[in-house]
Amino acid sequence: KNQGRLLIRCEDRPGIVSAVSTFLHKNNANIIESNQYSSDPENGTFFLRIEFHLDDLNDKRQELEQQFSEIATTYSMDYRFTYGSVRKKAAIFVSQEPHALVELLWEWQNGDLPMDIEVVISNHEIAREMVEALGIPYHYIPANKDIRKEVEAEQVRLMEQYDIDILILARYMQILTPEFVERFENRIINIHHSFLPAFIGARPYERAFHRGVKLIGATSHYVTNDLDEGPIIEQDIERVDHRNSIADLKKIGQQIERRVLARAVKWHLEDRVIVEGNKTIVFQ
Amino acid sequence: KNQGRLLIRCEDRPGIVSAVSTFLHKNNANIIESNQYSSDPENGTFFLRIEFHLDDLNDKRQELEQQFSEIATTYSMDYRFTYGSVRKKAAIFVSQEPHALVELLWEWQNGDLPMDIEVVISNHEIAREMVEALGIPYHYIPANKDIRKEVEAEQVRLMEQYDIDILILARYMQILTPEFVERFENRIINIHHSFLPAFIGARPYERAFHRGVKLIGATSHYVTNDLDEGPIIEQDIERVDHRNSIADLKKIGQQIERRVLARAVKWHLEDRVIVEGNKTIVFQ
Amino acid sequence: KNQGRLLIRCEDRPGIVSAVSTFLHKNNANIIESNQYSSDPENGTFFLRIEFHLDDLNDKRQELEQQFSEIATTYSMDYRFTYGSVRKKAAIFVSQEPHALVELLWEWQNGDLPMDIEVVISNHEIAREMVEALGIPYHYIPANKDIRKEVEAEQVRLMEQYDIDILILARYMQILTPEFVERFENRIINIHHSFLPAFIGARPYERAFHRGVKLIGATSHYVTNDLDEGPIIEQDIERVDHRNSIADLKKIGQQIERRVLARAVKWHLEDRVIVEGNKTIVFQ
Amino acid sequence: KNQGRLLIRCEDRPGIVSAVSTFLHKNNANIIESNQYSSDPENGTFFLRIEFHLDDLNDKRQELEQQFSEIATTYSMDYRFTYGSVRKKAAIFVSQEPHALVELLWEWQNGDLPMDIEVVISNHEIAREMVEALGIPYHYIPANKDIRKEVEAEQVRLMEQYDIDILILARYMQILTPEFVERFENRIINIHHSFLPAFIGARPYERAFHRGVKLIGATSHYVTNDLDEGPIIEQDIERVDHRNSIADLKKIGQQIERRVLARAVKWHLEDRVIVEGNKTIVFQ
Numbered sequence A, B, C, D: 001k002n003q004g005r006l007l008i009r010c011e012d013r014p015g016i017v018s019a020v021s022t023f024l025h026k027n028n029a030n031i032i033e034s035n036q037y038s039s040d041p042e043n044g045t046f047f048l049r050i051e052f053h054l055d056d057l058n059d060k061r062q063e064l065e066q067q068f069s070e071i072a073t074t075y076s077m078d079y080r081f082t083y084g085s086v087r088k089k090a091a092i093f094v095s096q097e098p099h100a101l102v103e104l105l106w107e108w109q110n111g112d113l114p115m116d117i118e119v120v121i122s123n124h125e126i127a128r129e130m131v132e133a134l135g136i137p138y139h140y141i142p143a144n145k146d147i148r149k150e151v152e153a154e155q156v157r158l159m160e161q162y163d164i165d166i167l168i169l170a171r172y173m174q175i176l177t178p179e180f181v182e183r184f185e186n187r188i189i190n191i192h193h194s195f196l197p198a199f200i201g202a203r204p205y206e207r208a209f210h211r212g213v214k215l216i217g218a219t220s221h222y223v224t225n226d227l228d229e230g231p232i233i234e235q236d237i238e239r240v241d242h243r244n245s246i247a248d249l250k251k252i253g254q255q256i257e258r259r260v261l262a263r264a265v266k267w268h269l270e271d272r273v274i275v276e277g278n279k280t281i282v283f284q
Helices: A016-026 A057-074 A099-109 A128-132 A145-161 A178-183 A204-211 A246-269 B016-026 B057-074 B099-109 B128-132 B145-161 B178-183 B204-211 B246-269 C016-026 C057-074 C099-109 C128-132 C145-161 C178-183 C204-211 C246-269 D016-026 D057-074 D099-109 D128-132 D145-161 D178-183 D204-211 D246-269
Strands: A003-011 A030-038 A045-053 A078-083 A088-094 A115-122 A138-140 A166-169 A188-192 A215-222 A232-239 A273-276 A279-282 B003-011 B030-038 B045-053 B078-083 B088-094 B115-122 B138-140 B166-169 B188-192 B215-222 B232-239 B273-276 B279-282 C003-011 C030-038 C045-053 C078-083 C088-094 C115-122 C138-140 C166-169 C188-192 C215-222 C232-239 C273-276 C279-282 D003-011 D030-038 D045-053 D078-083 D088-094 D115-122 D138-140 D166-169 D188-192 D215-222 D232-239 D273-276 D279-282
Touching: A003 A016, A003 A057, A003 A273, A016 A030, A016 A045, A016 A057, A016 B016, A030 B030, A045 A273, A057 A078, A088 A099, A088 A145, A099 A115, A099 A128, A099 A246, A099 C099, A115 A145, A128 A138, A145 A178, A166 A246, A188 A246, A204 A246, A215 A246, A215 D232, A232 A246, A232 A279, A232 D215, A246 A273, B003 B016, B003 B057, B003 B273, B016 B030, B016 B045, B016 B057, B045 B273, B057 B078, B088 B099, B099 B115, B099 B128, B099 B246, B099 D099, B115 B145, B128 B138, B145 B178, B166 B246, B188 B246, B204 B246, B215 B246, B215 C232, B232 B246, B232 B279, B232 C215, B246 B273, C003 C016, C003 C057, C003 C273, C016 C030, C016 C045, C016 C057, C016 D016, C030 D030, C045 C273, C057 C078, C088 C099, C099 C115, C099 C128, C099 C246, C115 C145, C128 C138, C145 C178, C166 C246, C188 C246, C204 C246, C215 C246, C232 C246, C232 C279, C246 C273, D003 D016, D003 D057, D003 D273, D016 D030, D016 D045, D016 D057, D045 D273, D057 D078, D088 D099, D099 D115, D099 D128, D099 D246, D115 D145, D128 D138, D145 D178, D166 D246, D188 D246, D204 D246, D215 D246, D232 D246, D232 D279, D246 D273
Parallel strands: A088 A115, A088 A166, A115 A138, A166 A188, B088 B115, B088 B166, B115 B138, B166 B188, C088 C115, C088 C166, C115 C138, C166 C188, D088 D115, D088 D166, D115 D138, D166 D188
Antiparallel strands: A003 A045, A003 A078, A030 A045, A188 A215, A215 A232, A273 A279, B003 B045, B003 B078, B030 B045, B188 B215, B215 B232, B273 B279, C003 C045, C003 C078, C030 C045, C188 C215, C215 C232, C273 C279, D003 D045, D003 D078, D030 D045, D188 D215, D215 D232, D273 D279
């Protein structure tokens, strides 16, 4: 397509929107969608996401980027262009519970998740059949904490082989090492089965049951080296009550996990999510 | 304050954002919030709402507006400036059920609804005490369909006397004539006690009960001459079930009505609502 | 399993719960869950659903039912026993959009929908592969309004062949004749893609878009001969706004349709739904 | 009125419902609503709440209770009768933010909270006018951690003077001593301004802001001596995003706090809440 996106972060000061919109106008690009946010109009940080249309965009990319670098320098911008014609390459990691993977595969088949799923990696064999039926390579890599380094070396090798842009942890129940996480900063999306920061760590549904909460939730976030403390992309909840067993909470929770992860992945793929410190700006 | 808003509607074509943002930049106005929407990037209608800060804005208003008129002419813009220092003047109409009025009064006292409540008009005496306790004039105007013209003549007189900008029908149960409605086009906000377009007209809770719906709702909309068919500003719902009587639905519904009307009024006061045909654009 | 359910409807009068619970107690049945509802404690209709456990239930069914018939006669009860060991036999009808079918298949595979899916019937070939991959027969029956009688004759034949208890219309876009509907009274569950009674009939998302609603929904109901007017089992909604195109509404709506239909089917399978007039009692 | 409630907790074993319903039937009481829950049908704890109607109930209370004591002994029941004609006496504690108090006062005036508000106690003067306008005594008791004992001595004196059944902490920002809490076990209802167990303790909105959550909530719970760890009665949430400041979160949160506390109080007043360990059973 001839659709492009421009994402900008810089110190907020007068004239940024004027400079960027004038630049796009002069280059005959038509703004389709524009979102901006300033953490503070006085000396805060300014964020801008513009989606634009430009005829023959692929031929003009280099020139456009070159021209923009001047403006970027003037305003000390941290910026990036992305192009609708370039789909992101995804790897999905999964363990024993396939519900979140199933949702991603289905929405992807339905045309709702603009990515190429290059590979699925699992420490179990449970999802092999459904993944391979869609023509997606499935790599079984047994994992446990004693062989973490070897496992990750193999995973990194696959990420490189498939030139992966985004790693989706669709209920992958292994801890990742700091080395691994750093290598894919702000590119690993996890789904945690609680309303963070409640119930960080293991067995959140059991703990929600014993605490007697009246709502349970799920949280999708970028993975950092602080367990379940990374920047939150999306959260949602469902109502529960005293009649629900732990098994019920898990079933209800699966439905929440499915939709929360799928939304977060979709927004990431559309470059709507900007990480700022330990928080996200989501331009919807 | 030194805060202003610029609202624009025009045919979508390249260069609008560039022109407007460059104008504001040259006038030393700092953009605090900016929202835009195009009904169609090709030949659609373009809408823009900008909230800006400008030192000594009150002194510069005339000059700013004069200068902008050139751009407006170039792009054939329908536009309007509003100023944070000028609060809108509101009249609230109410009948027998005061819950929606109570919510407005409370949020207003709490500083959440930036308006001056100039007058409350009712065809009942029920809310007089609470209104007058806040120092707001209360006009009792008995009403029924046989004396509609006389009633409205008196109401129009009061609207003029108090120089009213916005009429809020907080469960006012009288039909307004086309003459009255036209006089205050897109300035009368009603709360209807159903999830429109379900249950248009009278007794929506009774009809919801008999239909056996599992959710009930409320809708805030601008009043037009098609009953309950005006542009919708906000809607919300609550879950109900077979155990709920009609009386229960009314109680539950009151809570929805309160918050839906208060939100719609707030967004209107902040110039976030733009009417386009029979729909609204709400820039949040 | 040794789990049974007893569903009762009768005129409300004192002593019913006492009689039924004493009967179960004397027969050594342990009440696991009990729900009751009276439309009016004075001369209303009383509804009771009891889930019980009884060792060797299958051997005792006949005796239990025989003994209960006396109480049923005394109180003029309309009642029915069902048994956890007897799974309901389902047929799923689908047209061109498979999302609701996909959800049902997935939840069924996951053990969340206690039914045997005997057959899937469609007027399109689109879902054949995924259905047959699960070992479920797929019958392609082209349909249009001119051949309705022939189509339904074939469908009825299949319903009899497979001894079907429940027909699920998972976005089946053909009108059924009164003869067909009557044959399966209160056993055909449909998903309608609007928040009924709003947008009855065709193209609800288009109409929701043009009306400018701020919430869209889906409704699962039993099919009657009044189009989209049958007893509602479940409804849900999602928030939308002016930025959403008709295509967006369809995508968002698919997610609602999926979960609303799956919930309604689950409750029907667990005998939690009682039809009373044109409404349902759902014992959760 | 002639309405009564019977609440029972005992070891689950066969025959309880039969015994209780037969008892009520023999005494000509008509069951209006009945809810039961068993933590485990085998050796679990059984809970029952029955709402019944009995002509001339006030004259028959003593006899009814006397007769029931036999059944209670047989099944080792922990039980209690309450009567619609006896309204609970409430004290409301509030500090500087009156929104939760305002909601309670309004719903109480509207007839939705069946209690007598005997007294409002505050360590600020802010709410005096609105409370006294309703004819409710207002006691200003300055408080800080250094004079906690004296403050509580005065508060206990007032609780005794007014014969208080339920203490509602409507954003009362002082810690209570273990002695005070124990004296009113399961009778002090607090509203905490977070989705517990997230953000236990002080400044939850600030912490929610800095954590970057996408939903904020409020929790109503019984007060125990573990801060914010008491049995949860009700919770609810609203969606927020990166644009919301801490001040916004507080405003949005106030709306959640208001409705969550009002619901919890209502259910407590209707004897729908049973505390079991650190959890609640809420019979709706």
